[in-house]
Amino acid sequence: MLDVFRILARGAAARAGEDLFDRNALLILDQQIRETQAALERSRRALAAAIAGDRAEARRIDALEARAQDLAARAVAALRAGREDLAGEAAEAIAELEAERDAVRAARARFAAEVARIRSVVADATRRQAELERGRRIAAATEAARRLGARTAPCATASLREAEATLARLRALHAEAADTEAALDEATPGLDIAERLEREGFGPSTRPSGGAVLDRLRREAGLAQPHAA
Template sequence: MFKLFRILARGTAAQAEEDLFDRHALLVLDQQIRETRVSLERSKLALATALAGDRAEARRREEVAARIDDLETRAVAALSGGREDLAAEAADTIADLEGEIAAIAAARLRFGTEIGRLRHLVADATRRQADLERGRRIAAAAEAVRRLGASAAGSDRATLREAEATLQRLRRNQVEAADLDEARAEVEPGQDIAEKLAREGFGAASRPRAGDVLERLRQKATMQPAGA
């Protein structure tokens, strides 16, 4: 039984780890891409260093070869002048320089092998890095769509339903308000037409008019004695 519990505990932990990874897979991918990008930059730097080293060795070889040529010319002149001792000394130096030429050739051979390996590595890593970053952009877009769909299936859809219900209620209230205004206009049937008839001089006015008030004031004015 205890063994079964241990197996279940390990299974639960593994499942929790997988669930955690799935929930944060895009974040994990971003970090991994950053790390692989750093590794790629280091590989490029190593390639650049190897190329620079090979070029330095090539320049060194040219310098040594030029010195050998110069010493050989001088040694031949020394032999012609009867100075075999100087020619022998020059020959020793030339031998050392030729040994250096051989060492440079071996170094350049190693550089060539390393440069070839690094070129292949950098080209492959660059292609794969580009694929990773392209895939990351696609995955991010797909994840955004997935999350939108997941949220729309839950709280977002409920929010949409609530908004739709609010809009329907607002429209209903507006219709009710319009109905109320129409009902108020109908509280006094014929009021509008009565006022219209009064304005046209048919029947007494339903409300005082400014012209009637002014006429009444004029009459009062004429009835008052002068200087009162």
């Protein structure tokens, strides 16, 4: 019986873990993508450093060969002048330079194969990372659509329907207001033209002006109207 309980406990824990993962799958995916992005960036930097080092080794080979050629030319000149001793020392130095050059070349050959392998790995990881990010965008859109239309979330669906009903009501109110305004315009067809004529100075003013009010106040005060200059 205890074994059965232990099995049930493990099964319940596994089910709970799966449910937790399912509920937070998009969040987990986001974190995993961030971690793979960081790892890919480190790989790219390491590859760039390796390539830079290889180019430095190539320049080192060129420098060794240039030194060897210079010593060879000088050694030939020493032989022609009968200085076997100096030519012998130059030959020893040339041999050391050539040995170092050959060692660097061999190391570069091995290194080139490793750089090619790393470059292939980084290229593959870059492609897979791009696919992950595209898949994440699709998954996010799918999850949003699923939550919007999920039967297990009636509140969200009801809110959407209510918003649509509110929009329809607003549109009806706007249409009614527009119809009312149009009807008023039709009921007073000469209003706009009358206002325009008044503004242009044709006909008596239908609105009191500051000057007219001042004249009325003077009359009430028993003051004479000022003479125009």
